[in-house]
Amino acid sequence: xxxxxxxxxxSAYRSGLYEWITTTDHKKIGILYVVNSFxxxxxxxxxxxxxxxxxxxxxxxxxxxxxxxxxxxxxxGSVMIFLFIIPMLVGFGNYVVPLQIGAPxxxxxxxxxxSFWMLPLGGILLFLGFVTGGAAFAGWTSYAPLSENxxxxxxxxxxxxxxxxxxxxxxxxxxxxxxxxxxxxxMRAPGMTLFRMPILVWTVLVTSILQVLATPVLTSAxxxxxxxxxxxGHFFDPASGGSAILWQNIFxxxxxxxxxxxxxPAMGMISEILPVFSRKPLFGxxxxxxxTAGIGALGFSVWAHHMFTTGQxxxxxxxxxxxxxxxxTGVKMFNWVFTLWRGQLTLSTPLLFALGFLSMxxxxxxxxxxxxxxxxxxxxxxxxxxxxxxxxxxxxxxxxGVFAGxxxxxxxxxxxxxNESLGKLxxxxxxxxxxxxxxxxxxxxxxxxxRRIADYASNVGWNDLNLAATIGGFLIASSMIPxxxxxxxxxxxxxxxxDDPWEAxxxxxxxxxxxxxxxxxxxxxxxxxxxxxxxxxxxxxxHAALPEPGPAPEPTH
Amino acid sequence: MPPCLSLARRLSQRTDERTIVTTPSGAITTGDPGHGVAEHxxxxxxxxxxxxxxxxxxxxxxxxxxSEIMFFSGLFAAYFSVRAxxxxxxxxxxxxxxxxxxxxxxxxxxWFAFALTVVLVISSFTCQFGIWAIRRDxxxxxxxxxxxxxxxxxxxxxxxxxxxxxxxxxxxxxxxGTTFYTLTGFHGAHVFGGVIMLSVVLYRxxxxxxxxxxxxxxxxxxxxxHFVDVVWIALFSTLYIL
Amino acid sequence: MHPLxxxxxxxxxxxxxxxxxxxxxxxxxxxxxxxxxxxxxxxGILGIAMSLMFYVLIAGSSND
Numbered sequence: 037x038x039x040x041x042x043x044x045x046x047s048a049y050r051s052g053l054y055e056w057i058t059t060t061d062h063k064k065i066g067i068l069y070v071v072n073s074f075x076x077x078x079x080x081x082x083x084x085x086x087x088x089x090x091x092x093x094x095x096x097x098x099x100x101x102x103x104x105x106x107x108x109x110x111x112x113g114s115v116m117i118f119l120f121i122i123p124m125l126v127g128f129g130n131y132v133v134p135l136q137i138g139a140p141x142x143x144x145x146x147x148x149x150x151s152f153w154m155l156p157l158g159g160i161l162l163f164l165g166f167v168t169g170g171a172a173f174a175g176w177t178s179y180a181p182l183s184e185n186x187x188x189x190x191x192x193x194x195x196x197x198x199x200x201x202x203x204x205x206x207x208x209x210x211x212x213x214x215x216x217x218x219x220x221x222x223m224r225a226p227g228m229t230l231f232r233m234p235i236l237v238w239t240v241l242v243t244s245i246l247q248v249l250a251t252p253v254l255t256s257a258x259x260x261x262x263x264x265x266x267x268x269g270h271f272f273d274p275a276s277g278g279s280a281i282l283w284q285n286i287f288x289x290x291x292x293x294x295x296x297x298x299x300x301p302a303m304g305m306i307s308e309i310l311p312v313f314s315r316k317p318l319f320g321x322x323x324x325x326x327x328t329a330g331i332g333a334l335g336f337s338v339w340a341h342h343m344f345t346t347g348q349x350x351x352x353x354x355x356x357x358x359x360x361x362x363x364x365t366g367v368k369m370f371n372w373v374f375t376l377w378r379g380q381l382t383l384s385t386p387l388l389f390a391l392g393f394l395s396m397x398x399x400x401x402x403x404x405x406x407x408x409x410x411x412x413x414x415x416x417x418x419x420x421x422x423x424x425x426x427x428x429x430x431x432x433x434x435x436x437g438v439f440a441g442x443x444x445x446x447x448x449x450x451x452x453x454x455n456e457s458l459g460k461l462x463x464x465x466x467x468x469x470x471x472x473x474x475x476x477x478x479x480x481x482x483x484x485x486x487r488r489i490a491d492y493a494s495n496v497g498w499n500d501l502n503l504a505a506t507i508g509g510f511l512i513a514s515s516m517i518p519x520x521x522x523x524x525x526x527x528x529x530x531x532x533x534x535d536d537p538w539e540a541x542x543x544x545x546x547x548x549x550x551x552x553x554x555x556x557x558x559x560x561x562x563x564x565x566x567x568x569x570x571x572x573x574x575x576x577x578x579h580a581a582l583p584e585p586g587p588a589p590e591p592t593h
Numbered sequence: 594m595p596p597c598l599s600l601a602r603r604l605s606q607r608t609d610e611r612t613i614v615t616t617p618s619g620a621i622t623t624g625d626p627g628h629g630v631a632e633h634x635x636x637x638x639x640x641x642x643x644x645x646x647x648x649x650x651x652x653x654x655x656x657x658x659x660s661e662i663m664f665f666s667g668l669f670a671a672y673f674s675v676r677a678x679x680x681x682x683x684x685x686x687x688x689x690x691x692x693x694x695x696x697x698x699x700x701x702x703x704w705f706a707f708a709l710t711v712v713l714v715i716s717s718f719t720c721q722f723g724i725w726a727i728r729r730d731x732x733x734x735x736x737x738x739x740x741x742x743x744x745x746x747x748x749x750x751x752x753x754x755x756x757x758x759x760x761x762x763x764x765x766x767x768x769x770g771t772t773f774y775t776l777t778g779f780h781g782a783h784v785f786g787g788v789i790m791l792s793v794v795l796y797r798x799x800x801x802x803x804x805x806x807x808x809x810x811x812x813x814x815x816x817x818x819h820f821v822d823v824v825w826i827a828l829f830s831t832l833y834i835l
Numbered sequence: 836m837h838p839l840x841x842x843x844x845x846x847x848x849x850x851x852x853x854x855x856x857x858x859x860x861x862x863x864x865x866x867x868x869x870x871x872x873x874x875x876x877x878x879g880i881l882g883i884a885m886s887l888m889f890y891v892l893i894a895g896s897s898n899d
Contacts, residue, residue: 143649214656218649221896248660249884253877256667263775268765270686271671271775277684277768282674285873286667336881337855340874350868353859647895655891659884666880674873 060145061553062134065152067449069127070442072152073120076159078516080115083108085513088473092506094494105490106173107194111162113176114198117298118205119159121434125301126212128441129240131449133216135544136234138225138562140554143218147211154208161201165194172198175488177291178261180272180283185265196265199258206251206258209297213247216240225543227562231325234542234565235318238325239304242332246293246300250336254290257283281348285340292339296331298430299397302437303328303368306390309444310372312540313387314379320371321565327364327371334361344413351410358408365401369394385459386538389440392467396432400425403478418488421481427474439466439519446523447537451549452530458522465515472508476501541566654813658820661783665824668779672772672831683769689762696761697769703833709752710829713784716745717822720815727798730805736798739811742818743791746784753781773832780828783821790814842894849886852878 059065087108090099099105134142142148165171171194174183183195220241224233233241261283263269270276272283311318318324334357340349341358372394381387403425407413416422439462446454480501485492492498536545545568547556560571647655676682683697699706723738757774764774794814797803803811856878863870 144653147653210657210660214653214660217656217892218652221892222646222649222652224897245888248656249663249881249888252660252664253667256664256671259779260668260671260775263764263771269771269775270765270768271675271771273768276686276688276771277679278675278771279678282671282873285674285871286670286877289667289670289874289877333851336852337859337878340871348869349871349874350859350863353862646897647891652891652895655895656888659888659891662880662884662887666877666884669880670873670876673876674871677870677872 058149060141060149062130062142062145062148063449063551063553063555065148066127066129066131068152069123069130069155072156072159073124073127076115076119077124079163080112080120081513081516083112083115085509087112088506088509090490091492091502093503094492094499096491099490102490103170103173106175106488107166107171109488110172110175110178110198111165114162114172114202115159116430117176117294118202119155119162121298121430121438122209122294123155123205124438125243125298125434126209128305128438128445129216129236129243129301130212132445132544133237133240134219134223135448135547135551135555136237136542137220137223137228138543138556138559139219139223140556142215143223144215148215151208151211151215154204158201158204158208161197161204165192165197168193168197170194177287178283179287180261180264180280183261183265183283184272196262199262199265203255203258206255209247209251210255213244213251216244217248220244225559225562231322232562232565232567234304235307235321235324235328236301236304236542239300239307239328242328243297243300246297246332246335250290250293250297253286254294257286257290260286281343281346284343284346285348288339288342289336292342293332293335295429296335299433299437300328300331302393302434302441305437305441305444306372306393307375308540308542309386309390309440310375312444312538313382313384313390314376315382316375316379317541317566317569318371319374319377320367323367324371327367330364331361334364341408341413344410345417355408355410359405362401362405369398369401384443385454385456385463386440386444388460388463389436389443392463393433393436393440396428396436396470400428400432403428416481418486419481420477420485420487423487424474424477424481427477431470431474436466439463444538445544446526447533448544448549448551450527450530451533452526453533453537454526454530455522458518458525462515462518462522465518466512469508469511469513469515472511473505474508476504476508480505536568539572541569543567546571648809650809651813651816654816658816661820665779665827668772668776669827669831672776675768675772679768684767686767689767693762693766697767699773699833703829705752705756706829706833709749709756710825712745712749712752713822713825716742716749717819719745720818724811724815727803727808727811728805732798732801732803735803735811736795739791739795739798743788743795746788746791746818749784750781750788753777753784776828776832780821780824783824787814787818787821790817842890845889845893846886848889849882849884851882852885853882856882 056064056068059068086099087105090097090105090108099108130142130148134140162171169192172178172183174195178195178198185195220233220237260269260271264271264273264278270278272278272280274280307318307324338354338357338361340354343349344351344354403421407416407422407425443454443459446452480498483497485496485498492502533549535548537549538545543556543559543562544551546560560567563570646652683694685691685694685697719738720742723735723742726732726734726738762770764770791814794803794811797810856875859878860870860875862868
C-alpha cells in the first residue's frame with residue numbers, strides 16, 4: 037500500500053505574494069509595516085527635497101505657483117508623521133513585542149492585519165490629492181479657518197482626501213493600540229511579570245495607551261472639519277458662533293500626545309541597544325519605567341503650549357506643565373548615559389545610531405525647553421526655530437532610533453547581518469547632513485525667518501544659511517544610497533547571523549533567525565528582565581524541560 | 594512541572610473553552626474558568642480565561658469603549674466651548690432667518706427625546722437580561738431578550754429620524770444646529786453599529802452558537818450597547834436639560 | 836486579595852487627570868484669564884476614560 041506524506045492544504049495554493057497579502061503573522065505584518073513606512077519615508081523625503089530646493093536661494097526657483105509649495109510642505113509633514121514615523125515604530129513593536137514577552141502572536145492577529153492594510157489605503161488617499169486638483173495645503177496642522185472651505189482657503193478635494201486619509205490612519209492606530217495593550221497584559225509568558233518586561237515593551241505599552249485615548253480626539257476634530265467643509269457646519273466659523281481656536285484645542289489635544297507616540301518607542305529601542313553594546317544592564321530600570329509613564333501622563337496636559345500666542349489658553353499652567361516634562365526626560369538621559377558609563381563599548385552601527393539619538397535628542401529637548409517659556413515662545417512662534425526643534429526631536433531622535441533599531445533587529449528579521457562598513461558610512465553621511473540641514477535653522481529662526489514661506493528677501497542675511505540647509509538636505513538624501521545598497525546586498529549575501537549575533541538579553545534572541553511562525557519551541561526560565569543573560573551566566577536553570585514536544589502547533593490565523 | 598507551559602498548551606488554551614489551569618503545585622487540571630484563580634476578581638461576572646483576568650475579546654471591547662469615550666469627549670468639548678463663548682444660548686447668527694430660529698427650543702420640548710431615552714434605557718435592561726439568561730444556559734430567554742433589544746434599538750433609530758424630520762432646523766443653521774446634529778448624529782451612528790452587532794448576535798444565537806461557556810461575543814456586544822446608552826443619557830442631559 | 840492590590844485603586848490614575856482638569860478650570864478665575872471649556876471637558880472625560888482603562892487592564896490581566 038502506497039503511502040505519501042500529507043502536506044497542509046494551505047501551502048498548496050498560497051503563492052508568496054498571496055501569503056504576504058493575507059498573512060496574520062505578527063512578524064510578517066511587522067515587516068510589512070517597516071517596508072511600507074520606508075516607502076513613504078522616501079516619498080516624504082522627495083517632497084522635502086523639493087521644498088529645500090525652492091528655498092536654496094531667494095526668489096522663486098521652480099515653483100511658480102506658491103500654492104504648490106504649500107502642498108509640498110503640507111504633504112511632507114503629514115506623510116512623515118502619520119505614514120512614516122508612527123507606523124514605523126508600530127511596525128518594530130509589532131515584530132519585537134510578542135517575541136520579547138514570549139507570546140506566539142498578537143492577541144488579535146486579524147485585527148493586526150486590518151490595522152496594517154488601512155495604512156497604504158490612507159496614504160493613497162493623501163496622495164490622490166495631487167491628481168484631483170491639488171493636495172491639502174493648510175499645513176500638517178490644518179488650522180481653521182485656512183482649512184475651511186471658504187474663499188482664499190482650502191477649496192478643492194485635497195483637504196477632504198487628507199481628512200479621510202487621516203481618519204483611516206487614526207483608526208488603524210487605535211486598533212493597533214488596543215491590540216498591543218491586550219497582548220501585553222494578557223499574553224506574557226509565565227514568569228514575565230510587568231517589572232521583568234523589556235523596556236521596549238514598556239514604552240510600547242505607554243504609547244498604546246496614548247494611541248487609544250488620544251487618537252479618537254483627532255478623529256472627532258477631523259469629522260467636525262469635514263462637516264464644516266462639506267455639509268455647511270459652523271464648528272470653526274466665528275461668524276456663526278463657532279470658534280477657529282477650537283480646532284487648535286482639539287487638534288493639539290491629540291497631536292501633543294502624538295509627539296510622544298512618535299518618540300517613546302524609539303526611546304525604548306535605544307534602551308534595548310545601549311545595554312547590549314556596552315555590556316551592562318540598563319541603569320535604573322524602574323526609574324526608566326516610571327519616567328516613561330510620567331512622560332505619557334504629562335503628555336496629556338501640555339497640549340496648549342502649541343497655542344500660547346492665541347490668548348485663549350491659560351499660559352502659566354501650560355508653561356509649568358511643559359517644563360515639568362523635562363524632569364522625566366532628564367531621568368531617561370541619566371539612565372542612558374550611566375548605562376554607557378564605564379561599559380565595554382562596541383562601536384558597531386546600532387550603537388552609533390543610538391549615540392546619534394542621544395546627542396541629537398538632547399539638543400532637541402533643550403531647544404524645545406526654550407520655547408516652553410512663554411515670552412521666548414512669543415518671539416519664536418512659527419519661525420524656523422520651531423522647524424529646527426521639531427526636526428531635532430523627530431529626525432535626530434526618532435529617525436536615528438529607527439535606524440538603530442533597524443540595524444539591530446535586521447539579523448533577527450532576515451537571518452543575515454547588515455554590512456558594517458556601509459552602515460558606518462551611512463551614519464556619517466546622515467549625521468553630518470542632518471546637522472548641516474537643521475542646525476542653521478536655529479539661527480534662521482532667531483533672525484526671524486518665518487516657516488512655511490516659499491520665498492524670502494535677499495538682503496536680510498538668510499541666504500547662506502538656507503543654502504547650507506539645502507546642501508545638508510541633499511547629503512541626507514545621498515546617505516540613503518549606501519543604506520538601500522546595504523539592505524539589498526545583505527538580503528542576498530550578508531553574513532549568516534545565527535540566533536543571537538549581539539549576545540543580547542531579551543527573549544527574541546532565544547529563538548531562531550528568522551523565528552518560526554509560532555515564535556518559540558521552548559522558552560528559557562524568566563527570572564529577571566534579562567532572561568538570556570541569566571541563561572548565559574548560569575543564573576537560570578536553562579531551557580525549561582517541556583512535558584513532551586507534541587505535534588507542532590498550527591500558526592494562528 | 595516547570596513554571597512555563599509549553600507553547601502548544603498555551604495555544605490550545607486560546608481556543609479551547611475547557612481551559613487548563615496550572616495550580617501552584619504545578620499540576621495541570623482542567624477547570625471551569627469562573628472559579629479558582631478568578632474567584633475574588635471584581636469582574637468575575639465576565640467571561641474569564643484560564644490564567645485569570647478578562648478574556649481577550651471582551652478586554653479588547655472595553656479598551657475600544659475607552660477610545661470611544663474620548664471620541665465623544667472631542668464632540669462634547671466643541672459643544673461646551675461654543676456654548677460658553679455664546680452670549681445667549683442658543684445663539685442666533687444673522688444668517689439664520691427668524692422662522693427657523695424660533696425652532697431652537699430643545700429645552701422647552703424635551704418630551705419626545707425623553708421618550709427615546711426611556712426606549713434606550715429599557716433596551717439596556719433587556720440586553721442585560723439576555724446576558725444573564727445565556728450565562729445560565731437559558732437560550733430561549735437569551736434570544737427573546739436580544740430580539741426585544743434589537744426591536745427597541747431600531748425603534749430608537751426610527752424615532753430619531755422622525756425627530757430630525759420635524760425639528761424645523763438643519764445642520765447648517767448656526768453653530769446650534771451644527772453641534773446638535775453632529776452630537777446626536779454620531780450617537781445615532783453608534784446605535785446603528787450596535788443594532789448591526791445585535792443582529793449578528795441574534796442570528797448566531799438562533800443558529801445555536803452560544804452557550805454559558807461560549808458567549809464572549811454576546812458579552813462584548815452588551816458592553817458596547819450599555820456604553821451607547823450611557824452616552825445618550827449624557828447627551829440628553831446636556832442638550833435638553835442643562 | 837490584598838486591599839492595596841485591588842483593581843479599583845487603578846481608578847486613581849484617572850482621577851489625576853480629573854484633578855488636573857479641576858486645577859485648569861479653577862486657576863484662570865484668579866488671574867482673570869480666558870477660561871477654556873474645551874480643554875476642561877477633554878481633561879475631565881480623559882480622567883473617566885483613563886480610570887475605566889486602567890481598571891479593566893488591571894482587573895483583566897493575567898495572574899503572574
